[in-house]
Amino acid sequence: MDMQSTAASQAGTPAGFQGTLTDKLKEQFDAGLLSGQELRPDFTIAQPVHRYTESDHAVWRKLYERQASMLRGRVCDEFLQGLSTLGMGKDRVPDFEQLNETLMHATGWQVVAVPGLVPDHVFFEHLANRRFPASWWMRKPEQLDYLQEPDCFHDVFGHVPLLINPVFADYMEAYGKGGLKAASLNALDMLARLYWYTVEFGLIRTDAGLRIYGAGILSSQGESLYSLDSASPNRIGFDVRRIMRTRYRIDTFQKTYFVIDSFEQLFDATRPDFAPLYESLRALPTLGAGDVAEGDLVLNAGTREGWSDSDDV
Known part of the structure; x- marks a missing residue:
């Protein structure tokens, strides 16, 4: 769930809905995909399982088989354990209620269906209350x-x-609570970088070598290969201050990946009050997505081959 999502216009807002309409949400209303659906104030809906087409299930099956076949030996054991424990089927788009039976028992988390990206404050409220907002719709075959x-x-x-893992589950809850505070301190840009470089594009160091845990990598065939095998990107040891200063890429593979030693390290990094950290970082310049800075623990200095010269976010 990309935090650069805050919202679009009120044009076309459905009757009775008081929130802000994102582009994707408006598109679904205009196409009639959510007709008869109640869009709640927290942007959740009942997962419209009856609306999944055979094409949707075929896309899920293709993506699942493609990723599952290549992730062993690339993804962290905690992810594989969670995938197995959830019993997530490869043949059809999962029913969120079925996933929640296992997830709630394991860590108290649940998946809630949303029509797309939600405003930041809504996203943080969900995470802070152990709810993960998941888009219900499937991408097209192309x-x-x-x-x-x-x-x-x-x-x-x-x-x-990964929400099956107790430590990672606690990190996600702490992140949601931190997001609510960051919004009041005008520091969402810094906190968004932490989410991007951990939850979405994080790597972890294990006894068997580097492994993937970030969802943005896990759901991408190309980046699953690039993040571990390519000499092009930097791979740098995890440091909260460094990450919060670092811009990132939304249109290409990442120029830099930050590597944690454990999920405990990740969770411990969220324990301190970030308010003094935000204040100190405001006095420092931001870093480009591909920069290597003094003091970095450099695991791999990228060759920079193939890097786009378009702007970082």
Whole structure:
């Protein structure tokens, strides 16, 4: 769930809905995909399982088989354990209620269906209350390799298995609570970078070597290979201050990946009050997505081959 999502216009807002309409949400209303659906104030809906087409299930099956076949030996064991524990089927788009039976028992989390990206404050409220907002809709067959807004495969296959892990589950809750505070401190840009470089595009160091845990990588065939095998990107040891200063890429593979040593390290990094950190970082310049800075623990200095010269976010 990309935090650069805050919202579009009120034009076309459905009767009775008081929130702000994102572009994707408006598109679904205009196409009649949500007719008869109650859009709640927290942007959730009942997952419209009856609306999935055979094409949707075929896309899920194709993506699942493609990713599952290549992730062993690339993804962290915690993800594989979560995928197995959830019993997430490969043949059909999962029913969120069935996933929640296992997830709630394991860590108290649940998946809630949303029509697309939600405003930041809504997103943080969900995470802070152990609810993961997942897009219900599936990408089209011609979008197998790239789409701009996260779909059901990215959100459910990429994110949900790690919510079985107690430490990662606690990190996500702490992140949601931190987001609510960051919004009041005008620091969402810094906190968004932490989400991007951990939850979405994080790597973890294990006894067997580097492994993937970020959902943005896990749901992408190309980046699953690039993040571990390519000499092009930087791979740098995890540091909260460094990450919060670092811009990122939304249109290409990442120029830099940050590597944690454990999920405990990740959770411990969220314990301190970030308010003094935000204040100190305001006095420092931001860093480009591909920069290597003094003091970095550099695991791999990228060759920069193939890097786009378009702007970082």
